[in-house]
Amino acid sequence: MTEPFHAAVTGLGLVTPAGVGVExxxxxxxxGRPTASIDDSLKGMPVDISCRVPGFDADALLGRRTAWRLDRYVHLALxxxxxALADSGLDPREWDGARVxxxxxxxxxxxxxxxxxHExxxxxxxxxxxxxxxxxxxxNMVAGYLAIDCDALGPNLVTTTACASATTAIGTARDLLRSGRCDIVLSGGAEAALSRPIMAGFTRMGALSRRVDDPTAASRPFERDRDGFVAAEGAGVLVLERHEHAVARGARIRARVSGYGASADAHHATAPDPSGAGAEAAIRSALSDADLAPSDVDHxxxxxxxxxxxxxxxxxxxxxxxxxxxxxxxxxxxxxxxxGxxxxxxAACAVLAISHGxxxxxxxxxxxxxxLDIDVVRGAPRRLAVAAATSNSFGFGGQNAVLVLTAN
Structure with a gap:
């Protein structure tokens, strides 16, 4: 087996319903504070709750001239x-953009x-x-606008694998670093799709929680009486670098992306394969790529x-x-x-779990x-030395993507 390739994570940026910024x-x-609430823009709909980014003012954060010509999903990504760039210590004015x-x-x-x-x-x-x-x-425009913002002249693309899109993007970014095409890749995902038609579609599918009378309790993963997800918006960006590039410039390495696996269920447009064979294949592929055994994974x-x-x-x-x-x-x-x-x-949360223990x-x-025979952390944070973690994403179309993240 070839040596695993470790992409250094040197910067993180988050804009989520939990807050603007990583901290x-x-x-x-x-x-463990839920963020779901009544969404005034969905008034009159059967499901009128969502998780929106609180207090996000694109004009103030980006400037009105920039904000007016961009969709909200690009606002969040920018x-x-x-x-993430500020966290990494990189200055786009000083880098070779063709390698980014x-x-x-x-x-x-x-x-x-x-x-x-349309209206x-x-x-x-x-x-x-x-x-x-x-x-x-x-x-595709989110990648284009990020490149414009920081003069990144290298490969530029968007991956679209439904709810696995951002994980696919990070895995693809690592492949670009491993191939030698880039020294730095800005990678992650962004979504701002809380429009009435989209929410109506999810509602008709039966995918959303109907706990509209108690929004904060609606999203309850692995709970006995869970009944669907709460739709949200947000963005996350990781700065990934070739490990030797990060070391050479004296960067702080938060963690490493050490493995990536992907698969297809080839089962159903929206329902997961009950056997879980595709998801399992993606996890095992990611572990193999990282040259780790299941027992090496802490989180x-x-x-x-x-x-x-x-x-x-x-x-x-x-x-x-x-x-x-x-x-x-x-x-x-x-x-x-x-x-998406x-x-x-x-993935950013897995990096934070590794770096903060x-x-x-x-x-x-x-x-x-x-x-469900798994050890789910609940009630309070768990202090834990995390040497290796997986981050799982599974999307409509049966698209599965898994990352392995490790301590530096």
Whole structure:
């Protein structure tokens, strides 16, 4: 077997329902404080709750001239990316942009812009539709705009694998570093799809929690009476570097991306394969890529969306792969499910668990499902030396992606 390739994580940026910035988000996650609430923009709909980023002012954070021409999902990504770069100590004015790539994950693009412009079309005619519609709604544009913002001239792309999009992006970014195409890759995911049509679609599918009378208790991964996820928005960006590049410049290395695995269920458009074979294959592939045994893993940041079938399948897979029961958490009890951004937010949380030696609790887990034989952290954070962790993401279309993160 070839030696595992370790991509150094030198910077983190988060914009989540738990807070704007890594510090505020991590503090809320450690407190296990759910963020779901009534969403005024969904008034009158059967499910009118969501997890939105609190107090996010794009004009103040990005400048009005920049903010007006970008969809909200790009707003979130830009703020997260700028924080990640500042955290890394890199200065785009000093780097060789041709050696810097951008790989972002996104599932649905600028649906907020599309929805508002469709309403304009119906009300006022085609002549009133914004000339910025296409560059604002395009799924690819988040990577393009990040590159423009920091003069990253290397490979630039967006991965779209539904709720696994950001994890796929980080795995792809690591491949670019391993190939030698880049020295630095900015990677993660962003999503801002809390529009009425999208929420209506999820509601009709039966995917969302119906606990609209008690929003903060609605997202409850691995709980006995879980009934669906709470939709969210957010962004996470990691600065990844070739390990020798990070060492040469004296960077602080928070953790390493040491393995990546991906697979397809080839089973159903929206339902997970009950056997969990695809998810298991992705986890085992990621461990093999990192040259680790299941017993080496101390912590699992689970996909854990709070759906009855999804949590059950994932828990059975984890019990099969990890008989020694590592500490499992799902941050979606706090943040809700941010779709294409979720994997980046959760990978960042795994990095923070490694660097801080602390695993956040799974919110709203008072009565764990007795059929799920895993060790889920609940009630309070767990102090734990984490040498290796996995971060799992599973998406519609049966797309599975898993990262292995290790201490430096």
């Amino acid at each position: 505020e988000s991590w503090r809320t996650l450690l407190a 703020v997260a990316c700028r924080e 790539g951008v790989v972002m994950g996104n599932a649905l693009g600028g649906v907020g812009t599309f929805t508002s412009q 304009t079309l119906l009300a006022d005619g085609a002549g009133r539709v914004s000339s910025m519609l296409i560059p604002m709604m395009g799924v 699992v940041n689970a996909h854990g969306t709070s759906t009855p079938s999804g949590d059950a399948v994932e828990a059975r897979v984890l019990a099969r792969v990890f008989p020694e029961l590592p500490a499992v958490t799902s941050v979606k009890g706090v943040t809700g499910h941010s779709l 951004a979720a994997g980046a937010i959760e 602390e695993v956040p609790p799974t919110a709203n887990l008072a009565d764990p499902d007795p059929e």
